[in-house]
Amino acid sequence: MHIALVAAALVTMAACKPELPSRPPADPPMENACGAAGLQTLLGQPSSVLETMRFSNTVRVIRPGMAVTMDYIAKRLNIEVDDAGTITRVSCG
Numbered sequence: 001m002h003i004a005l006v007a008a009a010l011v012t013m014a015a016c017k018p019e020l021p022s023r024p025p026a027d028p029p030m031e032n033a034c035g036a037a038g039l040q041t042l043l044g045q046p047s048s049v050l051e052t053m054r055f056s057n058t059v060r061v062i063r064p065g066m067a068v069t070m071d072y073i074a075k076r077l078n079i080e081v082d083d084a085g086t087i088t089r090v091s092c093g
Contacts (some may be wrong), residue, residue: 033074034092042090047081 031037042049050061050081058076062068062087066085080089 003006013020029058032092034077036077036090036092039077042087045087047079047085047087063074 008020012074035055047061050059055077058069058073060076060078062078062080074092076093078089078091079087080091082088
């Protein structure tokens with residue numbers, strides 16, 4: 001009987017949760033501000049293909065062990081390359 005009373009109290013308390021004030025929606029993130037979505041075809045290609053390309057935004061080629069800043073710049077294109085010189089990731093930031 002004691003367990004039934006505790007269970008009933010928990011159900012009642014859960015039903016009485018306070019209404020939180022609504023907040024305005026946050027600005028949507030600029031996930032593709034640098035155009036990375038259109039450059040996913042670079043994945044798996046050698047980094048040498050970048051030498052023949054022109055980009056309208058700042059480009060940062062990140063190689064293994066390379067020190068990079070942690071600041072986020074939505075319009076900056078990040079291209080990550082592995083030890084073999086193969087492009088492994090294309091993203092904004």
